[in-house]
Every structure is written in C-alpha cells, then in structure tokens.
Amino acid sequence: MNISGEMIIGHRIVRGGAGTTHAVDPARKQQLEPAFGLATPDDLARACQLADDAVEPYRALPLEERARFLETIAQRILDLGPALIERASQESGLPAARLEGERGRTVNQLRLFAKVVRDGHFLEATLDSALPERTPPRPDLRMRKIPLGAVAVFGASNFPLAFSVAGGDTASALAAGCPVVVKAHNAHLGTSELVGKAVLQAALDCGLPEGVFSLLIGEGNQIGADLVGHPAIRAVGFTGSRAGGLALSRIASQRKEPIPVYAEMSSINPVYLLPGALEAGGAKLAGAFVDSLTMGVGQFCTNPGLVIGLAGVQFDAFRDAAAAALQLKPAGTMLSAGIHGAYEDAIDKRSGASGVKLVAQGSSDGPGCAARAALYQCDGAAFLADPALHDEIFGPVSLLVACRDQDELLAVTRHLEGQLTATVHAIDADHALAGALLPLLERKVGRILFNGFPTGVEVAYAMVHGGPFPATSDPRSTSVGATAIERFLRPVCYQDVPAGLLPEALKDGNPLGIARMVDGELKLA
C-alpha cells in the first residue's frame, strides 16, 4: 500500500489543504517522503460530524458485527506486511523485531476486545423484577450500558502501533460502540496512514456506516484543542506528556458540556529492593534492571525511573553492578528530535541537582537522536527535599534512592505522586516490610508487581495500566486490558418499557445469552 500523505474522513481518503508536514527519520534527522497535507478546520468539523452521524447506526449493529469489525481490522493490519514494520522503524528508530512484537500486541488487543464484545458482560445487564403487590408497587427496572458517543483518540509517540491509530484507546472505544476520530501523532505519520487505511478497509469490508473511523493530520496544539472542543466528541483518550494531558483536560472541563478525558501522562515507577532480595541476588537484579531501563531506549510509560532501597553494603553492590552493566549499553536512537532534546536538557539539570550524584552513563553518544543511558543516586532526605526529583524524565535514566532505614523508606513512599506501577523485589524474609509497604503502594499506583520489572504490560482481563494523578487524569480506569472498554460507556435504566421496545440485552429469556444481574443475583448466560 502506498503512502500518499492523506487523511481519512469517513469513507474518503482526502488530502488536507492547510499546508504540509513531513515525518522525520530520527536516526538520520532527515525528512521522509511524502509530504502530508494538514487538516483544515472544515476537515475536522466534517470528521466530527460524520462520527456523530455514525453513533446511532454503529451502536445499533449486533454485537457479532462489531466484534467482526475489530477482527477484520486486526487482519487488515497483518495484511500490510513488512511495509508497515519498515515505515514504523524508519519513523520511530525502533528496531523491526520490537515493532513486530508490538504489531502482535496490537492485533491481539483487537481480538481480545472482539471477545469482550461477544461476551456481552461489558453491558452490565441488570434486571429487577416488578413487585406489583408491594406498597408502593415496584416497577420493572432494567439497566444496560450504552456508548458515550464519538471518541477522540490521541496516539502516543512511543508505541506507533499499540498506542496509536488502532491501539488500545481506539480498540476499546470501537468495542464500546463509539465512533473514533484519531489525531495522528506527527512522529509516525506514514505508519498512521497505513494503519488508518487498514481500519478504513475493514470498515468497508464490514459495510459499516460512514464516520465510524476518521484519521486527521495536524500540527501544533490547535487541532487537538479543536477536536476536544467539538460538541460531537464525548470522550477523549490520550497517552503522552503531563502538559499535554492537562491541557486537554482543561479544555474538556471548560466545554459547554464537559466530557471525560482519559489521559495517561507521567510516572516514574518506583522499584523497591528489599534487603533479603538484595542479599540473595543483587547482582542478577542489577542486570535485569538495566535491561528494563534501557529497553526501547527507556521510552516506556512504565520505565523504572526510581529505585528505592536501604543504604548499605548490599545496595552499594547493586549500584556498582548496575553501573557496570549500564556502561556497556550502547546509545539508542530516540523517537524524535523533540524527545531527544528534552531528554538531554533534563539530564543536564539532574546532573546539577543538589545531593544527586551521577553513578554511571551508557557507553557513548551516537549519531542523530541517540541518547546515553544514565544512573543517578541520592539519599532519602535529598529525595524528600526536592520535588524536581519526582518528575518523569522520558528516556533511559533512573535514580537510586538510598534510605537511612525502613521508616525513611516508608516516608519516601508516602511522599510519592501517583504512579502507573510499583515493583517490589522481596524474598520470604522481606514479607513483613513488603506487607507494610503494600497498603501504601495500593493508594499510589495502578499495578503492583513482585520480583520482575514494570516494562511489559500484558493485555489481559486483570491488567491495570492506570493510577492516581499524575499517572493518569482518571484513576478509576485503565487504558490497557479488557476493562478499558468501561471508559466509554454509561448506564441507562429502562422502567416498565414494553417488551417489544426493550434492547436485546435486557429482554426476557436473555436472547443474547449474556451474564446478567437478576434481582441482585449474578446469573451466567
């Protein structure tokens, strides 16, 4: 499939008329062909209007057709073959193997949501029988979830497939029955076009109404503000910077009709090294930690940016082993010049922070947007004193915090902002301390993991990729995993609605064969 520099508005592939932009190869700092046309305000309005028009016909489709659409998208993405991987690698600097894995994840995610849609459990169908003899009589009450309406999705730079045009936000919104308008990430415009055309092809294959999917290209903040401000848009999915997420949240809350924003923003993902675990295998842990830290040039939301332990010989040994491993890591190409520049600036600043010592750096700078990994250390008091040390630096950098004692370790924990993850390395002998830590961590993070590293976010039913502010703008949700669909639904109650007018999910006899709550008892299909 050729890359033509065009957008998708409803069923049409169109060229934006508001100037042009190019994707850039970050390894060579060179523009990539072709030029992409930028959306005019009319393009945006048309995409939003078509999405609004599609709300009714799309949500009215049988669940089976919705599921098949998701599966067809997955197949159409696979059909793009190596051309997709090549372009994504050119645009992101990520190696082909990583992108092939990410494509698999993207496809599996679409298929998981197809299963979620078919199961119908997400509708949360609930029935309370009428009690006509009661005083006063109780009416017949039935409830199901319906889609919120059209959803705006902002793809992330660091997952050009899995968190972008047909990534988790799009898949979960489409699964919920919401049309989607994607704003393409400018760091991977060609990848976005390819995937966008695959989604369009799937929509045409499945005979879907026009407007279920559109893909817009634009530069600067205005297009995002216009999209989130458009009355047809009823929810927003975003993965990116704290500043970006906060700006969209502000716009959404100031609309005539405020809408929810699910922004996944900022996290430093503390890793706790408890004394027993350090003693039992600190050197091995150091190697695994450095691998996790530098994987994908540290460009993961769940990158381990903070390591917390008790000061002492064992922690020093871990530090030394990590330093040795880090020094061997080659510099890696970052996703874009902007991200690379921000990383370099932040590293400079951290190197000058009071009470913070540079422990080690990666082997050397490479060409283009290549970044050296870096490891810093401070003590608990310094960390508690300087809020800047809590800020995420996007890239392969981490800060070791050596706490005086367990009390200081717990104080540091209480002092943390909201996080996507917290990791605890512990052996049985550490369980008393781990037990004291757990309730604190539960209140700070979306996912707690033991004896592993937080990079790698499984797409599953029990996954939570979320957490308290500023990890996300809405801790009640996850952007990865089956329950991400809940973000785009709301309940409607039907009271004494005649049988012929009830939605299928709520009809007597359970024609959809779904799990339902009946008179307070959960009943399987």
Place this chain on the structure above:
Amino acid sequence: MNISGEMIIGHRIVRGGAGTTHAVDPARKQQLEPAFGLATPDDLARACQLADDAVEPYRALPLEERARFLETIAQRILDLGPALIERASQESGLPAARLEGERGRTVNQLRLFAKVVRDGHFLEATLDSALPERTPPRPDLRMRKIPLGAVAVFGASNFPLAFSVAGGDTASALAAGCPVVVKAHNAHLGTSELVGKAVLQAALDCGLPEGVFSLLIGEGNQIGADLVGHPAIRAVGFTGSRAGGLALSRIASQRKEPIPVYAEMSSINPVYLLPGALEAGGAKLAGAFVDSLTMGVGQFCTNPGLVIGLAGVQFDAFRDAAAAALQLKPAGTMLSAGIHGAYEDAIDKRSGASGVKLVAQGSSDGPGCAARAALYQCDGAAFLADPALHDEIFGPVSLLVACRDQDELLAVTRHLEGQLTATVHAIDADHALAGALLPLLERKVGRILFNGFPTGVEVAYAMVHGGPFPATSDPRSTSVGATAIERFLRPVCYQDVPAGLLPEALKDGNPLGIARMVDGELKLA
C-alpha cells in the same frame, strides 16, 4: 436525643467556634432553637485529617464488619423514633408521612449496600493465570477494586434523610470503604445533627477507627470550597443546584491533584404524551401528571417540568384537564425561604417569556414559604427558540410543549440538554413513534420510563439516577441504587504477588466466596 447545636469530628461531639447559625421553620419563617456552632478552619482540617487517617484501618476491615456498620446505622436511625420526623418536618415543611417514607427509604438503602458489600461483586475480582510456557511468559495477574479514600458529601435540601447525612452518597461511600466527611445542609441542621449522632453511635458500637465519619456545619460557600480543596478528600458527592455543582467541579479540577465530583444538578424530565395514549386516557393522565408535579411541592430532581405532545384536540383536552386539576391543588410550603424566593422569581420571568402562555395556577398563596403550582404552554418553535425554557425551575411548575408534527417533536428532543429521566406515555399503536424516540432519549437521559411518572426513584440494582450534563457532572454513574458504590472505587492490579501478601478477594481458592472473572470467564462463588 437532644439537639445541642454541635458537630461531629471523628469520635467527638464538638461545638464549632466560628459564630452561630440557626435552622428555620419555613412554614412560619421562624428561627428554630438551638443555635448551631459553625466550623473553624481547624475543625475542617481535623475532620479531614482524621478521615485520611481512617482510610487504611477502615478499608482493612472484613467486609462483614463493614456491612454490619451500615446495618447498625440503619438501626440507630430507626432508634431516633418520632423525634427525627418531628424535627425534619419542622425544618423542611414536609409532612410527617412523607418523611416516614423517606426514613424507610434511607434505612433500606443502607441495608441494600450492606448486602452489596457482603456479596463482594463490587470488588470486581479478576484473575488471569500465569502462562510460564508462553514466549514471553505471561505473569500471574489479579485485579480488585479499592476505595478512593476520604469522600466529601454535600446533602440536598429536598431529601433531609435520603440524600443527606446518611443518604445515598454517604451509604455508597461507606460501603466502598471510604471515610466520609459530610457538610450538613443548612436547611435541616437539627435533622443532620440527629442523624450524624446516630452514625457516630453506630461507629462506636462497631468499634470503628476514629474518622470514618465526621459532620461539619458551616455557612456560605467557603466551607464547601475548603472541603473540596482539602488534600485528604479524594472524591465528592453532591446533590443540589447547577451553580453549586459547577463551582465544586471547578474547584476539584483545579486542585494540585484533581478529584472526581459526582454532582447531581439540574433536570426538567420531559414527559412525552404520544397520540394513542392521549386518546385512550388523556384525562386520567392529566390527573396523575398533576399529582406527580405537585407532590412534595414539586421539589424533586425528577419533577416532570416539561410535557411534550402533538398539537391538536387531544393535547388541548389533556391541558384543560390538567389545568382543572392544578387549580384545585393547595399551595405548599417550600423547603426554605431561599428556594421559595427563587421559585417566585423564576415564575415571574416565565410568565413574561415570549410565546409562553400561563395555562393555570394552583389555588392560592399560603403563609410563609408557600408556593402556587403553575402550568405553562408554548409551541415547539417557541421552545426551540428560547434556551431559558430549558432551565430547571425548582418547584411545582411545568411547561406543555405542543409540537406541530412528529418531526418537530423529534427536533425538540434532539435539542434537549441531558436529563435524569424521560417518560413516554404510549399504547401499542404508538410504538413506531416510541421506537424512533427511544434511541434519541437514550443519549439524553439516565432513565427512560413508560406509562408512569418520574417522581419516585426506586433503590434497586438496575436504577440509574444520573444522566448527561447538566443532569449530572458525570454521566458514567448513578447516585441511587446498588451501582452507586462504583463511584468511589478504582482498580489495582497485582502481578506475581506472593500468595501470602495477596488480598483475600484475590487468593487462590476464593476464600471470600465471591463472583470472580477467571481467565476471561465469569465464575460464581
């Protein structure tokens, strides 16, 4: 139990030192004794701090103890006996029978949440088995919901029991495992104190940690702003005016860490009279409509403030029958002088609105805060032209909208703001039009009911007392019914957490005996 004019801060009954205020009998426009002491900033800070301190010990209690606490509150409220009803009636102008019904509803609501807590389904326990043989291996993943933390509750004036100190917001927050700080409504301070002391007594009976419940008294907007702005508060429940709800939402979104606000604000609850239903029983409908409109002096969130039908002889006959019934309705005492004044002003304004005709008024004004019911009429074009006609007037007033044809009726529907409810009166012959109306209504409202009236909100599993803005600030939720508990929860994922450190809800063997999602399949206990 005496009313002493005091607040409850943790386990202590204390007198606020920042001046005094009085409750008022709206029927006589007379101050009621005693004087109530107003909270100082220190009182507020102490209540919030105690609530924060109580988060861990309270949520750590077994579900059975949490359920028993809710049931004990119910019993302690019943133990207050007729003194509670007398004071509530004095303060609200509502008749004793209505308040006895409301007390029953309040008690049943607490008991329903006790059952919800025991069932444990609200935890949404989810388990995905490890797949160690897979490449890469899949970790063991488990998820459950935990409470958000301390919740601020603002009681409503119009339900001094069911939407106040121990009302739906408090019951659902406590059920979720969240400590609660209530700001007493100044229209029923004595009622609040009595119920607050009942809750405190229940907390002491159950040996709960200090801070699970506090009750503050204050005047003006500052105390609300301070409460919502306090870092210990992690969510807000509010029932009241649009201006009040929006102000609290603004404060919450501008905090360093924004928090969710569940504000139930404004709704005019359209009632559709479809042609067949009008022809079959318009006169009977008119009587039932006027009863619903004037019940409780129209002071319900779900009051039928808008009636929509097709212009013609049948609609005129309905109007005339409603006018006749309305004229017989005596004036009723409103909840407070402020509410009464706002009602009178709004009625004056509506009487002067372009294209709007006064159809009928209730029998006559009475003493004190007594309000005459009123019925207006306009055509579809006038309604579409004047946004002020969409505004809620809190009280016994409704607007009949006579539409030219079905297209105009659907246009009026599309033009509506978000609503708590929509009601459709229809017989079989109306089902084609009802079928066209239903998908539009689903996108506008939280509850759709047929052949009844919207006043009366059943506390059940399938109830939705919510809806799109401005009915509420968050259409994804309900403030009445079992699923109201979901507002105060968020998910946490546990990855490879050692068996001994897992929460009970997620342990192998399902020791709590609750419904869980296991490898994508829902399993009953």
